[in-house]
Amino acid sequence: MKLSAGVVLGLATLGGIGRLPKAPGTWASAAAAILAPVLFLPLPMPLRLGVCLGIYLVGVQAATRAEVLLQRHDPGCVVIDELLGQWIVLATTAPHAPWWQLALAFVLFRLFDIIKPWPIHALERRIAGGHGIMLDDVVAGLMALGILWLLRVLLP
Numbered sequence: 001m002k003l004s005a006g007v008v009l010g011l012a013t014l015g016g017i018g019r020l021p022k023a024p025g026t027w028a029s030a031a032a033a034i035l036a037p038v039l040f041l042p043l044p045m046p047l048r049l050g051v052c053l054g055i056y057l058v059g060v061q062a063a064t065r066a067e068v069l070l071q072r073h074d075p076g077c078v079v080i081d082e083l084l085g086q087w088i089v090l091a092t093t094a095p096h097a098p099w100w101q102l103a104l105a106f107v108l109f110r111l112f113d114i115i116k117p118w119p120i121h122a123l124e125r126r127i128a129g130g131h132g133i134m135l136d137d138v139v140a141g142l143m144a145l146g147i148l149w150l151l152r153v154l155l156p
Contacts, residue, residue, distance in 0.1 A: 003065075005065075005069050008061075008062050008065045008066060008069065009062075009066055009069060009070075011058060011059075011062040011080060012059075012062040012063055012065075012066040012077070012078045012079075012080050013066075013077050013078065013079060013080075014028050014031065014079050014080060014082075014083060017031055017079055018076070018077035018078060018079035019077050024076055024077055024079050025076070025079055025082045025110075025113060025114075026110060027079075028079035028080075028082035028083060028086075029082045029083075029085070029086045029106055029109060029110055029113070030106065031083075032082060032083045032086035032087055033086055033090070033102050033103075033105065033106040036086070036087060036090050036093075036102065037095070037096075037097075037102070040087050040090065041090065041093055041094070041095045041097070042095050045091075045092075048087075048091050049091070051087070052084060052087055052088060052091065055080065055083060055084045055087070056084055056134055056138070058080070059080040059081055059083075059084055059130065059133070059134045060129075060130035060131055060133075060134050061130060062078075062080055062130070063078050063080060063081065063129070063130035063133040063134060064129045064130035064131075064133075065130075066078045067129065067130075067133075074124070074132070074133050078133060080134075081133050081134045081136070081137035082113070082137060084134060084137055084138060084141065085109055085113060085137030085138060085140050085141035085144075086105070086106065086109050086141065087141075088138060088141030088142060088144075088145060089105040089106075089108060089109045089141045089144040089145045089148060090102070090105050091145065092145065092149060093105065093148075101148070101152070104148060104151065105144065105148055108144035108147050108148055109140060109141055109144040111144070112140035112141075112143045112144050113136075113137060113140040116136065116140075117143075119139060120136045120139050120140050120143070121136075123135045123136045123139060124136040
């Protein structure tokens with residue numbers, strides 16, 4: 001089933017969040033972090049992983065088509081990748097985690113997503129289309145998750 005351009009762009013921009021002025025990725029990450037305690041963290045771990053896989057699969061298709069529709073490589077308004085990356089960071093977070101863990105997850109993910117250390121930048125450059133758009137945020141999310149996990153262990 002082929003989705004209309006409006007539906008595809010709605011998915012890719014998370015209902016238009018990606019079209020907010022200045023720093024659409026930050027707005028999308030903030031929305032993901034704010035909604036996680038209600039939509040994501042209450043789920044058991046297998047469902048969290050399934051949700052992340054589903055977002056990846058839908059995101060690849062939506063981002064690939066958005067590039068064609070908008071005639072731009074990795075358009076800034078495509079922010080479904082930020083949703084996935086942010087929820088990957090939060091995947092091991094307890095449902096009623098303290099606010100500082102959600103805030104730290106947000107900051108760590110944005111830091112890795114903006115700075116793009118190796119291998120994030122390499123993935124973004126070498127993998128075309130929706131996979132490239134999504135995978136760099138997956139890796140940024142995994143790197144931020146590793147730091148967050150380490151801090152939880154070290155800081156009781």
